[in-house]
Amino acid sequence: MPPELILFYVFGAAAVVASVFVIGQRNPMYSVLLLIASFAALSGLYVLLDAPFVAVIQIIIYAGAVMVLFLFVVMLLNAPREEAAAVRVFGSPTTRRMGALLALTLLVELVWALSRAGQREVWVSGPPDRLPSAVGSVRAIGLALFRDYAFAFEVTSVLILVAMLGAVVLAKREL
Amino acid sequence: MPPLTHYLVLSAILFAIGTLGVFLRRNVITILLSIEIMLNAVNLSFVAFGRYLGTVDGQIIVFFVVTVAAAEAAVGLALVIALFRHRETLNPDAFTTLRW
Numbered sequence: 001m002p003p004e005l006i007l008f009y010v011f012g013a014a015a016v017v018a019s020v021f022v023i024g025q026r027n028p029m030y031s032v033l034l035l036i037a038s039f040a041a042l043s044g045l046y047v048l049l050d051a052p053f054v055a056v057i058q059i060i061i062y063a064g065a066v067m068v069l070f071l072f073v074v075m076l077l078n079a080p081r082e083e084a085a086a087v088r089v090f091g092s093p094t095t096r097r098m099g100a101l102l103a104l105t106l107l108v109e110l111v112w113a114l115s116r117a118g119q120r121e122v123w124v125s126g127p128p129d130r131l132p133s134a135v136g137s138v139r140a141i142g143l144a145l146f147r148d149y150a151f152a153f154e155v156t157s158v159l160i161l162v163a164m165l166g167a168v169v170l171a172k173r174e175l
Numbered sequence: 176m177p178p179l180t181h182y183l184v185l186s187a188i189l190f191a192i193g194t195l196g197v198f199l200r201r202n203v204i205t206i207l208l209s210i211e212i213m214l215n216a217v218n219l220s221f222v223a224f225g226r227y228l229g230t231v232d233g234q235i236i237v238f239f240v241v242t243v244a245a246a247e248a249a250v251g252l253a254l255v256i257a258l259f260r261h262r263e264t265l266n267p268d269a270f271t272t273l274r275w
Contacts, residue, residue: 008177012185019189019212023196028204035208042215049182049226054218054234061241066211066248073252074204077259099198107191114183140231141238149235156242163246170253173260 007048014041032070036063053138182223189216203258203265207251214244 018038025031039062046055145153189212196209218237225233255265262269 002176005177008181012181016185016188016192019192022208022212023192023200023205025205026202028202028208031205031208035211038212039215042219045182045185045219046222049222051222051226051234051237054222054237057238057241058218061245062211062215066245069248069252070204070208073255077256077265096199100195103191103195103198106194107187110187110191111184114180114187141234144231144235145238149239152239156239159246160242163249167249167253170250171256 004048008045011041011044011048014038015045028074029071032067032074036067039063039067053141179223179227183220186216186220186223189213189219201266201268203255203267204252206267207248207255210251211244211248214240 015038018034018041022031022034022038025034039058043055043058043063046052046058193209193211193213193216196212197206200206200209218240221233221236221240223233225231258270259265
């Protein structure tokens with residue numbers, strides 16, 4: 001077994017297990033911390049895929065910024081535990097079972113579709129090892145980002161401005 | 176290098192876990208975390224496709240997805256705080272009226 005495949009299985013299993021525990025927790029504090037572990041495993045997968053830049057922003061932005069924001073809110077609200085059965089409108093056992101069934105159906109459907117689509121020889125024979133020398137490099141990403149995707153990049157700044165204003169207005173004391 | 180299908184199936188599993196979390200959990204914060212899991216599953220397949228097609232575009236799209244996810248987390252958490260202030264609970268089943 002080539003080492004890359006072993007690493008893939010290790011990181012993949014870590015990501016899946018951590019994600020399962022994230023949704024299995026009643027205490028959101030543990031969920032947030034476990035999700036950081038899942039993100040770390042995903043960042044390992046990005047390194048395997050020759051995408052060091054994405055691996056780094058996964059750690060810095062997701063684990064470092066977004067998850068810290070979540071942690072702040074969990075601590076601020078100080079309501080860690082999910083109530084067992086306080087108010088139940090949509091949360092009846094039947095609907096929950098239906099939800100689980102739907103998620104399982106989605107998984108089966110996706111795996112079925114993927115296993116059939118993956119028969120093309122380009123994908124099975126593995127990636128081109130020719131890997132245009134600089135595809136993973138920050139230089140290539142920067143060139144593409146500021147040349148081909150310059151407009152999208154600028155629009156993103158408007159999106160962030162709107163999100164910032166929205167967050168400030170929503171979290172104001174008197175809504 | 177594992178075949179592309181491996182990465183896509185892993186991405187599908189993670190996405191299904193995120194969906195399951197949205198369906199099962201009764202805590203707004205955990206539901207937001209499940210959405211983050213789903214976004215990351217999609218990111219993984221973008222990067223895998225980019226690598227196997229030998230282009231950089233997959234990583235660029237991941238960059239934008241991360242930006243949108245950060246904005247979404249900020250607004251979503253602000254909503255959670257506003258809701259908690261009015262209802263004193265994080266259970267989405269308690270937010271059934273459109274007026275307060």
